[in-house]
Amino acid sequence: MPRGDKSAYTDKQKRQAEHIEDSYEHQGLSKPEAERRAWATVNKDSGGGKQSGSGRNPSNR
Template sequence: MPRGSKESYSPKQKRMAEHIEESEKKQGRSAKSAARIGWATVNKKTGGAKGKKSSSTAKKTASKRTKH
């Protein structure tokens, strides 16, 4: 698979990126910049093409903070 290919993303991730891209375009960003921001956001939220990010780390750190 060539670098930059979006084949391995789930349909939900593709829709999410498209929605973010459209939103960025409405705010006046160029198409290239909007696409970059859309995919970067999807990668950050879902952990990229390989799958979902685990939120267990966030839960562990939050529970440590509340136990004083």
Template structure:
């Protein structure tokens, strides 16, 4: 669970964090991790709690926009090549299949087509 009191956050920031947390939970992220990620996102985008008594440091609109863009790019980059839990082999990309074959130490995978990778992975798990 994230540290510290959330009293200095606006109602809008609290709603945003809750929405982000729900989104992570829907994707299968554990509850405490989802909450931590949600508050980290709110802090990065808005510079933390905005009510009186905070540190007084404000994040400029330009830096918030840059942070959102870089965050989105990193999210896409981490999603690529990583099979999602419970995903069927047929729904995976060739890159995802190649990574899975590498993890299962299937020899000859680098020269295999997507169909050959599917067959090899099915054979390895049987």
């Protein structure tokens, strides 16, 4: 998967990133910076990409 490919994310994660990006843009950030920060936030919150199965919760490690 090439860098920047968002196909590994769920629809919910993509929607979350879009809303976060809009919020950053509203605060005056440039589009590329807003997008970068939005995806960083989604990755921080969810661990990034699609994950399934037991034992995937980072708080259980």
